[in-house]
Each structure stands twice: as structure tokens, then as C-alpha cells.
Amino acid sequence: MLSKFKANTNLRSSQVGGVAAASKIMNFTKETMEKRILGVIKKHDKDLMTAIQDNMFTFDNLIMSDERSLQTLLRATDPEDLIMALKGSDQNLQEKLFGCMSTRAAANLRDEMETLGPVRLTEVQDAQKNVIAVARKMSDDGTIVLAGRGGEEMV
Numbered sequence: 116m117l118s119k120f121k122a123n124t125n126l127r128s129s130q131v132g133g134v135a136a137a138s139k140i141m142n143f144t145k146e147t148m149e150k151r152i153l154g155v156i157k158k159h160d161k162d163l164m165t166a167i168q169d170n171m172f173t174f175d176n177l178i179m180s181d182e183r184s185l186q187t188l189l190r191a192t193d194p195e196d197l198i199m200a201l202k203g204s205d206q207n208l209q210e211k212l213f214g215c216m217s218t219r220a221a222a223n224l225r226d227e228m229e230t231l232g233p234v235r236l237t238e239v240q241d242a243q244k245n246v247i248a249v250a251r252k253m254s255d256d257g258t259i260v261l262a263g264r265g266g267e268e269m270v
Contacts, residue, residue, distance in 0.1 A: 174243035178208045179262035185215040187259050188250050196229045196242045203239030205225035
């Protein structure tokens with residue numbers, strides 16, 4: 116029987132899981148459980164933990180969230196982080212977020228982004244992670260609903 120399994124190359128070549136699958140699973144966990152799991156992974160393989168975190172709910176995923184949740188998130192986000200995070204984001208996401216704020220606030224944000232000039236990618240990524248950290252906390256608290264993050268469906 117064991118020799119049949121060893122000979123079956125299809126069985127050996129089909130793997131289930133990986134970083135993407137782990138990231139999707141982690142998006143459905145509460146922040147406290149996520150921290151515990153990632154802490155254990157970090158003890159064994161820091162690079163794996165970083166890869167999982169980087170593939171979890173990202174700044175670009177905000178485009179799937181509803182406007183009310185985004186408005187609440189924008190009010191709770193540090194303006195400096197928001198400016199920096201938007202600087203490196205997709206044009207469609209920028210427009211959606213600008214649409215969730217007053218015309219005046221959106222114009223001010225656009226002006227700030229232009230005034231900022233070129234910025235390092237690492238600074239943009241750090242700011243986006245800060246915004247996502249706020250979003251995840253608010254999602255865990257039930258203050259907002261993040262599409263693609265799990266939790267209860269809204270009907």
C-alpha cells in the first residue's frame with residue numbers, strides 16, 4: 116500500500132495550503148487569536164510570519180468595503196498616515212476614499228499629497244499598515260465591516 120502512495124506522483128504534487136491559504140484563514144480570526152497564532156509562527160519562522168501578514172487583508176482591499184465603514188475609518192485614521200498611504204495607492208481606491216469625504220476634505224488631501232512630493236515606498240507601506248491596523252481593530256470591535264475580512268454577513 117505504501118509503495119502505491121510513493122508511486123502516485125499526482126498525490127505527491129498536489130499540496131494544500133501555503134501562505135495565501137494561511138492568510139485567508141487568518142483574515143477570519145479575531146485580532147487576539149491572530150496575534151497568538153502569528154507569535155507562535157514567529158518563534159519558528161519569522162520570514163513565514165512576515166509573508167502571512169503581508170498577504171492578509173491589505174490596504175487595496177479597502178476598495179471592497181462599504182462607504183459608511185470607510186467614512187468611519189477615515190475619521191479614525193491619522194491624517195498623516197492617510198496622506199502617505201494614499202500616495203502609493205491605486206487611483207480607483209483613491210477616488211473611492213475621496214468620495215467618502217466632503218469635497219473640501221478631499222481637495223485638502225489631494226493638495227497635501229501633491230505637496231508631499233516623491234516618497235519612499237517603505238514609508239507608504241508603513242502608513243498603509245497603520246491604516247489597516249486601525250481598520251482591523253475597528254472591525255474586531257464591530258465598529259465597521261471590512262469586505263473580504265470575514266465575520267457576519269450584512270443583509
